[in-house]
Amino acid sequence: MLDASGFTDIQLEPHSEVMWFGEDAADAERFVLGLHGWMLDGLDAQGRRRAVDDLRTTLTARETDDDVLYASATWIIRATRP
Incomplete structure (x- = not known):
């Protein structure tokens, strides 16, 4: 899609981090709800x-x-618009 839109130097970089949802399950429940x-x-x-x-x-x-933690992953996408 980026290529078809004219972008160049397209780079995809996988990235993963731990996501914090709260100090404990009750705190995380309030956050999620x-x-x-x-x-x-x-x-x-x-x-x-x-x-x-x-x-x-x-x-x-x-x-x-200490906390309620979940693994997460995403892609960092970089591209140049000439």
């Missing part, structure tokens, strides 16, 4: 409870002594 809680709209009470319980389970599994 604050950003993405809208995705639960339309669920009935049972569905919402199940989704939040599942979220809490995965956050607790990622909890360390």
Whole structure:
């Protein structure tokens, strides 16, 4: 797509970092629901409870002594527009 748009010197660089979600599972839950809680709209009470319980389970599994951390990866894309 970049090439077809006239960009040159296109470089793709893989990048991975640990993502911080909160100090503990409860903090991470507030963070995630604050950003993405809208995705639960339309669920009935049972569905919402199940989704939040599942979220809490995965956050607790990622909890360390200090923080809740997840691996992440992305691409850094560099290109020149002549």
